[in-house]
Amino acid sequence: MSFLPYAVAAWLFVVGLWGVVASRHMVRTVLCLTVIQSATYVLLLAVGYRSGAQAPVVADIPPVTPLVDPVMQVLVLTDIVIEATVTAVLLALVIQAHKRFGSVDPSDLRPLRD
């Protein structure tokens, strides 16, 4: 039971990669990237979790209460912003790809074949 969150993280990572490899629609490729990123969120937050601890907001609890790790939460917050923005750039590229190639299937993108 104590390994479950880490196993979920590993699973999400590999399943997301599978999604990118097998995808026939570029929007799906982009969304599978967010699945891979979710694996890193789960892992970071699981690493920062402390049994029996409270959220790291000390507004109305005694200061000696054990708290969950705020640093990992900050890392995840930073990563969420990064992911959202890179997804935006990728989706903009997908829109232009649709206009240029008339298709959003990666197999229909021809020009860069060697």
Place this chain on the structure above:
Amino acid sequence: MRPTGTPVTRRARLTLFALAGPGLAAVLVIGLRGLPAFGDYHAVYGLVVTGVALSMRHATDLVTAVNFDLRAFDTLGEEYILFASVLGVTLLLRVMREEDEEYSVARHDMYGSSDAVRMLALLLVPLMVALGIYLVIHGQLTPGGGFQGGIVLAAAPAAIMLAGRYVEVKALAPTWAVEATEAIGAAGYALLGLGGLVFASVYLRNFLPAGNAGQLLSAGFMPLNSIAVGLEVMGAFLVAWTAFLDQALLIRRRRRGNQ
């Protein structure tokens, strides 16, 4: 000379992954096995921060204290990633030579917008603005801060756009103004850091008085950082959404025979 052979087939691709994927999973699991059990927490960094952040900075939301003070340099990089990506989206979705922005009435009403949606948006907008401002300026006290509040603030104009008034929103808040807001927020954060350099001799040092924990004006420059980031995030997401909505609603290929 032989012509180039057949391209890599889908089957080959999937087979390669069918072999490699489980291998990667195994490597990951072997590495993860070395982690302490879930909930068994000993990290020095987190323990020290939870111990000293309140007394050092008089901030009660420790996530914001780390985000906007202890690791503020990361946040500086992060907000500029947002900035760069939105510049990138603007660059990639720019109007091309063979396209035009068409403002014909039939096009810009979003499909499915009705009076009910409009009224709901009207009710929600002031709530969202109030909530957004609350989240931004209470960042150092309760969960929230510039990023979360900024998104909620951006949702208010977005609700109006969804209610079918896209062109009016664009007229009221033109792109150059929204971009300027975004840039002012981004620059503001970097300049607050310079304030640390000028007034406290180290970049990003918290140079304002820490105040009393639990009050609005406390924790030094964290509320100001929050506001700067809030402006930036609000501006950034509005610019991005506008670029995408322009593509969907306004930009059309120029028809032959027209100018």
Place this chain on the structure above:
Amino acid sequence: MSPHITALPVVVPFIAAAVLVALRPLTRRWMDDTTTGASVIAIIVLLALLLERSVQRPIAYWMGGLTPVHDVTIGISLSIDPLGAGLAAFAAILVLAVLVYSARYFDDVDGLFHGLLLLFTAALVGFSLTGDLFNLVVFFELMGAAAYALTGYLIEDQAPIQGAINFAVTNSIAGYSMLVGVALLYARTGALNMTQIGLALDRHAADPLVIVAMALLFVGFLTKAAAVPVHFWLADAYAVAPTPMCVLFAGIMTELGVYAIARLYWVIFAGPMHPHMAALRAILVAVGVVTALLGSLMCFQQRHVKRLLAFSSVAHIGVLICGVGLLSDKGIAGDAVYVVGHGLIKAALFMCAGILLHRFRTIDEYDLHGQGRVVPAAGILMALGGLLLAALPPFTLFAGKSLLEEAASQAGYNWLIVVFVVASAVTGAAVLRVTARIFLGWGPTDAPEAGQARAGRVSEDEVGGRPEHTPPMMIVVPAVLLALALAVALIPGAVPAIEAAAARFTDHTAYVTWVLRGRAVHWPSVAPSHISLADVGYSTTSVVAAVGLAAVGLFGRPLRRHVPVAIERPWLRAVHVIRDLHSGHIGDYVAWWTAGASVFGAICLLALA
């Protein structure tokens, strides 16, 4: 006491970019150029000051004044030693060169290009200076965010869109791999500062968690550095990105991936990996050798000049990975000199390709057959670049290569010298071949395959301006860069200074003293290396081989009759299989990424546990 200006090289471009974008509706092109140019010059000056200071005493600058207490950190540091500062300064110099060169480019995007370029610069500088592991990943992502959009700039063509997507997806996955590594190390050590992590790891032997963390971090940065088999994105991106961006990608961005691996090894993993150095050395050198050979092979096969230069970069990155993989200070010193030499040469070569693209609207070797006669200056520069790429003595790339050869023999890897010679010779030959075909009109005009030709032609104007005349700046800038590539190693004391810097870079235990405890370190003096006759011999061999191979590439078609069929057919089949693997399909690239990551991780676990 750290200099007050330490944070400014990263902050100045941030603020300048924000100001440029805020004032976008009001500014003209010349205002953007001036502001950006002034900012970059300021960055160069600041970095020069920091470099000089860091030579006397390395700088540990703690953001927010949060200095460590009892070796525990809660803030982010810039840990600036001479190599990092020098790399950042080199990056800024290349950015300035690009700015001057691209005065005619990007006419229709008022301010967006300049903003993105400034943010890219900030990322390059921050990446080289930071001492915090997560901060390193943040700057990596910033580099990517700016680069993806600029790669896809030419939205009116098909290829740039595809190249940008492949670039963005692959590098994002690399970032995720790094984050898993960061999480693992944080759980083990409770720290994000690289030096503190290294100190914590020193206490124990390497167990599977540390090995997997190292493997994932290395795979992530090897993806950025385009090692085989995670290199596929690079040729696509370099082939389609606007030339000024290619200059920066090839000149410094990809090399920073190798820098990161070196930094991570020497600060974090040198302790636990010390008993396993021989095995790790073998693994990294193997990756480098495969990359160098595959890059060279693919390079010679190309007729799209930018793609050719891209694969030649892959080949040289392979050499650089070998240099880091030797796990010695001489290897690092050789790499540092090599990065400067190769960066300048590659930048100049890409600029020459840009001249051709600007003038003739195509970058295909056969389309351009003989047409270069109208712009002979570019031909001279390209020929010189090709010779320098083959490590012509006694110039900078040769100096780096000699140091690497010495490092290889010291580590018992004498056979690596053959790989270095092959990589130099084949990539130099490819450049010389296209130069002769384009500028002298040598060689046959009929092409072996027509398939690649279409990709080489550009429909949209990458640049403005009339093509009957090449702006003089486009020739002057690459000439200056090549002059630097000739000169740098010849400056007295330059190479010994880099060797001393490398010795400090590889001093694992010293990091704790100057980063965490802020105390001065007594650095032992380093005896400078001398160029041996053998080094000159090897490099002369590679230059001669390059010229010979170029000649074969031009005139050698009749020779094919003499090659026995038993060799020719399997060879061609193998080459075609390898080329077909570079399919442009993102699913293929990610499948190869997964394969590479799993194999690298598995080998690390088996060899290093």
